Amino acid sequence: MSLGVLAGSCGLESVGVYVVPDAAPNNSSQMATTADEAVPANTNAESNTVGNSFEVTGYLPYYQIANVQPSIARYLTDLVFFSFAPTRDADFTRDVMTPSELAFLKEVKRRYGTRIILGLSEHRSQGALASICERKPLREKLAASLADYLLKQGFDGVDIDWEYPRSSENADFAALLQQIHSVFAPLGLRLTVAVSPSHPLSRAAYAAVDRIHVMAYDDWGRHSTLSEAADDIRAFEEQGASAAKLQLGVPFYGRGYREDGPSWNDAVSYRTLQARYSPGPAEDTVSGYYFNGIDTVREKARLAKAEGLAGVMVWEIGQDTTGRTSLLRAISQTRATFN
Numbered sequence: 235m236s237l238g239v240l241a242g243s244c245g246l247e248s249v250g251v252y253v254v255p256d257a258a259p260n261n262s263s264q265m266a267t268t269a270d271e272a273v274p275a276n277t278n279a280e281s282n283t284v285g286n287s288f289e290v291t292g293y294l295p296y297y298q299i300a301n302v303q304p305s306i307a308r309y310l311t312d313l314v315f316f317s318f319a320p321t322r323d324a325d326f327t328r329d330v331m332t333p334s335e336l337a338f339l340k341e342v343k344r345r346y347g348t349r350i351i352l353g354l355s356e357h358r359s360q361g362a363l364a365s366i367c368e369r370k371p372l373r374e375k376l377a378a379s380l381a382d383y384l385l386k387q388g389f390d391g392v393d394i395d396w397e398y399p400r401s402s403e404n405a406d407f408a409a410l411l412q413q414i415h416s417v418f419a420p421l422g423l424r425l426t427v428a429v430s431p432s433h434p435l436s437r438a439a440y441a442a443v444d445r446i447h448v449m450a451y452d453d454w455g456r457h458s459t460l461s462e463a464a465d466d467i468r469a470f471e472e473q474g475a476s477a478a479k480l481q482l483g484v485p486f487y488g489r490g491y492r493e494d495g496p497s498w499n500d501a502v503s504y505r506t507l508q509a510r511y512s513p514g515p516a517e518d519t520v521s522g523y524y525f526n527g528i529d530t531v532r533e534k535a536r537l538a539k540a541e542g543l544a545g546v547m548v549w550e551i552g553q554d555t556t557g558r559t560s561l562l563r564a565i566s567q568t569r570a571t572f573n
Contacts, residue, residue, distance in 0.1 A: 286573045288538075289545030290565055291426075291447065291481055293353065298552025299338055306551055307346040309566040314393045314426075315339060316353035316550075322362040324375040327383050336387065349390040351424060352383075356396035363396065367406035376410070377417040384423055391424025393447070398433040407435065411442035428483075431466040437474035446475050447547045451485040455492070456524040458485050460533050467541050482538040482546045486553040486561055488525030503553035504561060515564075528564045535568040545569075 291312040294302065299315075307313055315335070320326050331339075339350050356363040366372040380392050392414065399407045411425065418425050426445040429435055440446060450466040451458035463482055470480055486504045504525055507513060511520045515528035526534070538546050546565060548554075554562050 291547040292551040307342040307348040309562045312349040314351045314353045317355035319359035324372040326379040351391045353393045367410045373413040377414040393426040395428040408438040415442045431469045434473040440475045450483040457489045477542045480543045488523035532568045
């Protein structure tokens with residue numbers, strides 16, 4: 235799961251071959267809100283984040299924003315808009331959004347009360363974030379710059395995706411997270427990180443953040459099974475992460491797989507798999523691809539709830555369908571049964 239997805243990668247972003255994301259569908263009904271889905275706007279901006287503690291976080295890459303409607307946020311407690319990067323001198327405000335992106339995010343927050351989180355990418359920063367981590371003055375400057383921008387725009391927090399810090403960089407990364415937390419916490423701002431089970435952070439890093447997004451996908455073979463998700467949860471707990479901070483990652487894409495060995499061939503969005511093959515709710519494999527169908531994403535949400543996790547996160551919501559085949563809709567319906 236990466237920008238689109240990155241072939242041979244493991245996570246949100248990684249070094250690999252960039253795969254062009256699915257084009258916007260020609261049939262506008264595939265992505266626009268349909269009549270059977272219509273939900274009134276949340277006029278008091280509270281319904282998604284108040285009354286049910288189970289969180290549903292969705293990543294939305296910048297290149298997918300034209301493919302989704304703001305109404306998708308009625309299924310989300312948090313939306314991570316991905317991705318941004320600081321400059322080498324630790325200034326965040328130079329890397330700003332377009333007016334249309336800002337308008338989209340502010341509409342989401344106003345109508346649905348969804349928290350807006352800005353996704354920072356070390357990969358996109360081309361090493362700038364790693365350099366900032368090494369120097370305390372730059373860590374302090376970045377933390378202040380991020381807080382200023384969030385408060386100015388009325389947004390709610392920052393998510394950091396670094397794939398992956400070397401062991402020698404872990405302490406500096408934890409120091410950055412601690413600095414950001416010290417600035418964010420008094421202001422009521424959130425700090426989250428995306429982490430692979432195979433590349434854990436330090437206990438100090440886990441202690442400094444509000445949420446840990448578990449990238450429970452891109453394993454070998456069938457890349458994101460329910461049993462592997464349970465194993466990933468246990469691995470994070472053994473690494474010192476609190477279950478109450480974890481959000482279990484759910485992929486909205488499939489990967490080709492081989493029965494005879496640990497390999498995958500390519501990545502295809504759930505939306506494309508539905509358009510090509512129309513798999514049913516109980517299906518997780520179709521024409522050589524493994525993905526998470528409706529029944530599996532429901533079970534993963536139930537697993538997260540049963541294990542005392544904060545919730546689930548999704549990479550990424552632009553790869554979903556709408557209507558009765560929507561994975562995000564299925565997660566939201568399952569969430570509604572928890573309270």
